[in-house]
Amino acid sequence: MDDWLRSRFTPEQHRLVGGMPLVAMPLSVEVESAGVGRAWVPDDVIAGWAHMNFDARRKVDQSDASMIALLIRQGWTWDDIAFLLGFEEEREAQEWYADLAVRLWKAPLRRPRLVFGD
Helix, strand or coil: CHHHHHHHCCHHHHHHHCCCHHHHHHHHHHCCCCCCCCCCCCHHHHHHHHHHHHHHHHHHHHHHHHHHHHHHHCCCCHHHHHHHHCCCCHHHHHHHHHHHHHHHHHHHHCCCCCCCCC
């Protein structure tokens, strides 16, 4: 993936975003980079990107779940948790937390796949 990203950016652009592929990939496919136009992305790069997205989402979900569990243990109300998370109502935060638990439980069963065909 890094070689492909290098081909999409000038050396200065790559220095700025190359170490952050989850930032660099959307930039590289949505805008003209290094004067080469919109991207056609090879299958192996797409597969790597999908796996990075899955892994990053899983880590953020685990972090959020751990943080909310801590807040509950420390006596935060659902109203306070909702405010922290940007929800209007505590019910929304509770539903989001329940959905988060389901995603974490199901995540090992779902991995990104890419079918390579002729």
